[in-house]
Amino acid sequence: MAPSKETLEALAISEGEYEAIVERLGREPNELELGLFGSLWSEHCAYKHSKPLLRMLPNTSPRMLVAPGEENAGAVDIGNGLAVVMKIESHNHPSAIEPYEGAATGVGGIVRDIFAMGARPIALLNSLRFGQPDTARNRYLFGGVVAGISEYGNCIGIPNVGGEVVFSDSYADNPLVNAMCVGIVQSDSIMSATTAAPGNLLMLVGADTGRDGIHGASGLASRSFEDDRELRPAVQVGNPFLEKVLIEACLELVESGRLVGLQDLGAAGLSTASVETAGKGETGICIDISQVARRESGMTPYEVMLSESQERMLVVVAPEDAREVTRILDKWDLHATVVGESTGDGDVSIRDNGREQGRLPVGLLTDAPTYRLTGEKPQWLTDVQDFDLNQVPVPKVPPAVILLSLLESPNIASKLSVYRQYDHQVQTNTVVAPGGDAAVLRIKGTGAGIALATDGNGRKCYLDPYIGGMIAVAEACRNVSTTGATPIALTDCLNFGNPEKPEVYYQLEECVKGMAAASEAFAAPVISGNVSLYNESRGRDIYPTPIIGALGLLDDVSAHATMAFKNEGDVVVLLGSDEVRGDAASLAGSEYLEIVHDKVAGRPTIDLDLEAAVQRVSRRAVAEGILNSAHDCSDGGLAVALAQSCIAGNIGFTGSFTTSGRWDAALLGETESRIVVSLPEDRLTQLQHLCSDEGVPRVVLGTVGGSRLTLRSIIDLDLHDADDAWSGGLERAVGGADSSLGSRL
Numbered sequence: 001m002a003p004s005k006e007t008l009e010a011l012a013i014s015e016g017e018y019e020a021i022v023e024r025l026g027r028e029p030n031e032l033e034l035g036l037f038g039s040l041w042s043e044h045c046a047y048k049h050s051k052p053l054l055r056m057l058p059n060t061s062p063r064m065l066v067a068p069g070e071e072n073a074g075a076v077d078i079g080n081g082l083a084v085v086m087k088i089e090s091h092n093h094p095s096a097i098e099p100y101e102g103a104a105t106g107v108g109g110i111v112r113d114i115f116a117m118g119a120r121p122i123a124l125l126n127s128l129r130f131g132q133p134d135t136a137r138n139r140y141l142f143g144g145v146v147a148g149i150s151e152y153g154n155c156i157g158i159p160n161v162g163g164e165v166v167f168s169d170s171y172a173d174n175p176l177v178n179a180m181c182v183g184i185v186q187s188d189s190i191m192s193a194t195t196a197a198p199g200n201l202l203m204l205v206g207a208d209t210g211r212d213g214i215h216g217a218s219g220l221a222s223r224s225f226e227d228d229r230e231l232r233p234a235v236q237v238g239n240p241f242l243e244k245v246l247i248e249a250c251l252e253l254v255e256s257g258r259l260v261g262l263q264d265l266g267a268a269g270l271s272t273a274s275v276e277t278a279g280k281g282e283t284g285i286c287i288d289i290s291q292v293a294r295r296e297s298g299m300t301p302y303e304v305m306l307s308e309s310q311e312r313m314l315v316v317v318a319p320e321d322a323r324e325v326t327r328i329l330d331k332w333d334l335h336a337t338v339v340g341e342s343t344g345d346g347d348v349s350i351r352d353n354g355r356e357q358g359r360l361p362v363g364l365l366t367d368a369p370t371y372r373l374t375g376e377k378p379q380w381l382t383d384v385q386d387f388d389l390n391q392v393p394v395p396k397v398p399p400a401v402i403l404l405s406l407l408e409s410p411n412i413a414s415k416l417s418v419y420r421q422y423d424h425q426v427q428t429n430t431v432v433a434p435g436g437d438a439a440v441l442r443i444k445g446t447g448a449g450i451a452l453a454t455d456g457n458g459r460k461c462y463l464d465p466y467i468g469g470m471i472a473v474a475e476a477c478r479n480v481s482t483t484g485a486t487p488i489a490l491t492d493c494l495n496f497g498n499p500e501k502p503e504v505y506y507q508l509e510e511c512v513k514g515m516a517a518a519s520e521a522f523a524a525p526v527i528s529g530n531v532s533l534y535n536e537s538r539g540r541d542i543y544p545t546p547i548i549g550a551l552g553l554l555d556d557v558s559a560h561a562t563m564a565f566k567n568e569g570d571v572v573v574l575l576g577s578d579e580v581r582g583d584a585a586s587l588a589g590s591e592y593l594e595i596v597h598d599k600v601a602g603r604p605t606i607d608l609d610l611e612a613a614v615q616r617v618s619r620r621a622v623a624e625g626i627l628n629s630a631h632d633c634s635d636g637g638l639a640v641a642l643a644q645s646c647i648a649g650n651i652g653f654t655g656s657f658t659t660s661g662r663w664d665a666a667l668l669g670e671t672e673s674r675i676v677v678s679l680p681e682d683r684l685t686q687l688q689h690l691c692s693d694e695g696v697p698r699v700v701l702g703t704v705g706g707s708r709l710t711l712r713s714i715i716d717l718d719l720h721d722a723d724d725a726w727s728g729g730l731e732r733a734v735g736g737a738d739s740s741l742g743s744r745l
Contacts, residue, residue, distance in 0.1 A: 003034060010215065011038030017369060024364055032302045032350060032358040036365060038215075039268030039306060040275060043533055046368035049499040050531040053512045057526040058519045063488055064527065065187060072113040072264065073183075074527025075190055076489045078553055080446045083187040085119040088127075088180035088454070088493045088549045090532035095177040098235040099144025103177050104152040105238040105310050110181040111156065112264035112313065115247050118191035118254040119183030122429055123441060124153050124422075126163040126179050127454040127493070127547040131172025133410055133734045138167075141175050142734055149179070150421040155240035156247065159430055160422035161439035163454050165730075167410045170458060173537035178493040178530075180454060180549045184443065191254050193263035193273075195281030195316055195342035200260050202274065202285065202340040203322070205329060206246050206312040208295035212236050213269065213308020242311040249332035250313060258325050261316035271305045273314045274340070275348055279366040281316075287340035290353040301350060301357045316342070373499065375506025385463060387601035389584040394662055395596060400715045402596060403639050406668065407722060408729030409595050412636045417731045436563045436648070437479040437632045438552065449557025451485035453550050457635075458495075458543030460589040460604045465507040465544055467604050469514025471672060474611045475634055476550035477522045481615035482630040482675055484560045484622030485552025487522050492529040492548055497541025499533050507544035508533075515546060521608040522615070524550070561622045561677075563631035564648035570628055570704040571681050572642070572653060576614040576674035578697035580638065582661025586669025591635050604672075611673040613694040618675050620690050626683045633674035639667040641676045642701070643709055647723045652706035657699060663714050678704055 008018055011034065021037055022028055029037060039045060047054065059068050065083050066075035073087035091106025107124065114121045126149055131138040142165075153160045158181070195202075213236040253259050261281070265273045270292070278285040289304045299307075315336070317325045322338065329336045343349070348365065350358045395402060406412055419434040431449060432440035438453035455476035461468030477487040492515065497504040519526055535542045554560060565572070574580070587593045588602025621627045629649070633641040646653050659666040679687060684700075691698045709717045 002028065011035065012042055013038050017041065020369065030358055032305065033360055035302050035306050036271050036360060039271050040365040041368040044267050045272055047531055048368060049371050049373065049533060050494065050508065051370045052372045053509055056512055056516045058516060059525050059527065061523065061525045064525060066190060068526060068528055072116045072193060074489065074491065075117065076527060077187055078443070078450065079448065081187055082443065083185050083190065084450065084551060085114050085117050085183040085185055086181065086491050086549065086551060087113050087528040088178055088491045088547065089530040090493050090495060091177045091179065092175065092495065092532050092535055094235045095145055095175055096173065099141045100148040101235055101237050103145040103148030105236040106177055106179045107149055107152045108238045108240065108243050108310055109266050110179045111158065111243065112266065114181045114183035115250050116191065116193060116262050116264045116313065117185065118189055118251065119185035120251060121158045121181050121183045121247065122427060123182040123439070123452060124158050124160040124180065125452055125454050125549060127456060128163065128165045129171040129176035129458070129545060130167050132167050132169055138172060139734050145175065145177055146418055146421060152238055152240045154423045156244045157426050159424045159426050160419070161424050161430055161441065162434050162452055165415050165418055168458065168543065170543040174535050174542055176495050176545060178547045180491065182452060189254065191259065191262045193277050193280060194261040195278050195283045195285065196260045197281065198283050198342050198344035200316050200318055200342045201322055201338050202287065203315040203317060203325065203336050204292060204312060204339045205315050205334055205336045207239060207242055207309055208293045208335065209304055209307050210295045210309045211299065211303055211307060214303055214306050236308050236310045238310045245332050245334060246311055246313060249329055249334055252328055253315065253325060256324065256328060258317060258321040259315060260318060263314045265312040265314060267308065269305065269307045269309065275362055275365050277314060277316065278342060278348065278362045281342060284343035284345040284347045284362055285340055286343050286349045286351065288351045291337050291339045293335055293337055301352050305350060373505045374502065375509050376502035377506050378503040384601045385603040389587050389602050392584065392587060392593065392597055394664055399663060400717050403643065403715055403717065404721065404725045406592060406595060406636045406640055407643055408725035409591065410730050410733045411591055412640055413729030414727050415730060416727065431557055432483065432560065432562055437482045440483050440554065440557065440560050442557045447556055449554040449560065451480040451483040451552035451554060453479035454547055455479060456545055456547040458545035459600055461507070461511055461544040461546065463589045463600065464603050465510035466514040467606060468544070469511035469546055470518040470606050470608060471604060472546045472548045473515050473518035473522065474606060474672060475632065476548035477524060478615055478632050478675065480550050480552030481618050482561060482632050483552065484619055485554045486619055487524040487550050487552050489551045490519060490524050490526045490548055492526055492546055494531045495535055495542065495545040495547065496533050497536045504541055511544055511546050518608060521612050559623055559625065561627050561630040563645050564629055565645045565651050565653065565678050565704045566628045566649055568651070568705040569681065570678040571684055572676065572678045572701045572704060573687065574638065574674055574676055574699050574701050575617055575691065575696055576610065577671065578699055580657050580659045580666045580699065582659055582663060582666035583669065584662060584665050586665050586671045590637065590668065590670040592637065592664065592668040606672040613696045614673050614675055617690050617694050617696045618677065621677065621687055624686070626686050627677050627679050629678045631676045633676050634670060637668040637670050639711060639715065643722050643726065645676060646709050646719055647726055651704055652708045652719050653702060653704055653710070654706060655702040655711040657701045657712065667711060667714065
């Protein structure tokens with residue numbers, strides 16, 4: 001009998017997809033088999049609406065070792081016989097329901113993706129989005145997510161070195177929790193998630209299996225939700241101490257050379273892990289679920305196969321190596337059982353005490369349908385893009401007051417209150433800690449280093465998805481370029497609403513196109529990623545929010561820059577512009593426009609050729625020892641960038657530049673492709689030569705020194721006041737205390 005409409009909806013299977021299953025299978029699937037289709041054909045696992053678009057992203061380079069989709073994460077060669085393995089993934093819907101466990105298990109899942117490839121995890125980053133912190137609900141989500149990330153990451157001994165936190169009404173009830181992990185592995189020792197050949201044993205290692213997380217991939221991550229009460233059982237529960245043991249045990253197994261394959265149990269648990277591993281090995285599999293250790297009684301075959309209990313790994317071994325593998329696992333006090341073997345028939349056979357409960361072709365499960373839809377640009381988007389920003393009045397409030405308001409706004413204010421909860425020095429690789437444009441880590445045993453950053457501006461993608469996609473990549477690359485590192489690879493997490501809506505599919509397609517163009521411009525391929533769709537609540541989609549994780553390489557880790565001004569008398573230069581212009585168009589999508597004028601409008605712009613050239617100048621100037629600081633000019637514009645460099649260095653700045661046009665646009669507009677640098681006056685000629693070589697405009701802004709931030713006759717602030725606004729703004733906002741923002745404006 002055909003399943004009910006409610007059953008299909010719970011599994012996120014359409015009626016058309018069910019008909020295709022019956023036609024291709026030649027019969028109706030039973031309940032267990034249908035559950036496998038629901039998981040393997042889910043949006044979360046199969047990328048049904050995004051896979052055709054993702055093919056547009058550049059994914060090749062001379063450094064590429066593992067391309068997107070080939071394994072659990074991507075990998076690139078960084079020299080010295082080493083590779084970086086990295087990936088970013090979302091755990092949005094679970095975090096909306098149970099913020100602590102949702103965020104914690106998001107960290108655990110992405111870490112398993114990395115060590116499943118034989119790489120030692122060396123860094124975590126995260127990118128978080130919440131509704132405005134003026135409600136108890138949003139503050140609860142924020143606090144729970146940060147606590148979950150910090151406590152899980154701290155327990156497993158991986159430094160959390162960077163990320164971002166953004167607040168917007170767009171994310172109310174649907175926070176975004178994107179977790180990124182980076183690992184190091186010998187380039188010739190990357191592990192694969194494969195059965196490889198018939199006759200190999202499948203061992204389940206780690207936690208016992210319970211009922212947590214059932215339907216997490218299909219029912220939770222692959223459709224919209226309005227009421228979280230029915231979905232609480234779909235949220236997994238983590239055990240970071242067990243994860244730490246798994247990391248060490250699995251890395252020892254890889255080093256022993258006894259493994260055929262290694263795969264983590266993530267979305268849809270044993271079903272996806274075993275089927276995808278068999279698909280990669282071009283084999284079948286036979287699983288006897290009676291051998292699966294359980295922590296709950298009475299579990300059905302359906303529940304065992306679809307459970308998303310955390311801290312579990314699928315280990316594939318040759319029969320002759322099983323004893324040695326078991327010995328290593330016993331040393332780590334890990335429970336391991338043989339639950340099946342690879343076969344030559346191409347089917348997945350699920351048995352319970354020898355009795356077959358279901359049989360399906362592996363190829364049918366891994367060959368989910370994909371959809372290439374037609375997006376439509378909505379009329380409202382044309383209206384907001386065409387809004388005349390010249391109509392925005394120049395505020396009568398003193399400019400210094402407005403700058404203080406921006407500095408203490410939750411999106412711009414220091415995130416120290418967040419990252420001080422993270423252990424960012426464990427493993428002793430961290431050279432530049434959180435708080436700047438990018439983290440810098442040393443690669444032990446070499447003189448090299450890597451820079452890591454995440455970035456993404458949903459507001460600008462909302463205003464122009466194509467340009468916004470470009471800007472997301474450009475800003476992530478700019479962040480690592482300010483340290484002196486060369487961007488060599490990207491990972492992405494695409495957070496969007498319901499793709500079945502033409503306007504949302506338009507956003508997704510245009511963003512991917514923009515990301516592809518920028519990735520090409522920086523010769524930084526996308527090596528891994530994740531797509532999170534159906535991010536909506538109460539009928540409202542989130543801002544289109546592509547998050548980009550960027551990896552940069554430093555040949556000499558000691559030759560890096562930070563954002564802090566350092567020396568009295570240093571000259572400050574703005575790269576990317578030959579004057580400080582006050583064009584109203586630069587207010588498009590700016591923090592200033594929303595905070596001061598309560599408006600999100602305009603059309604952002606970017607020149608990728610100029611952007612690439614500005615980043616090259618920054619990198620060359622750092623490598624040649626010309627610069628004492630470099631800082632990305634982005635959210636809040638030039639005035640905020642200068643203030644942040646002053647605060648970070650505890651030293652003032654006196655501006656000598658002139659402005660044209662509107663003062664608010666000149667100082668608070670968010671023109672792209674600009675970097676604020678400082679250097680000794682006697683190195684200025686060298687910087688000018690580099691700019692000329694690359695065709696990069698520049699303008700001298702003033703000098704470092706004193707205890708005030710003075711921008712001509714427009715703004716004059718005591719540095720202590722600026723520091724107080726920036727350092728305490730976020731804590732005041734999320735603490736529920738009244739911010740002085742409203743009174744200032």
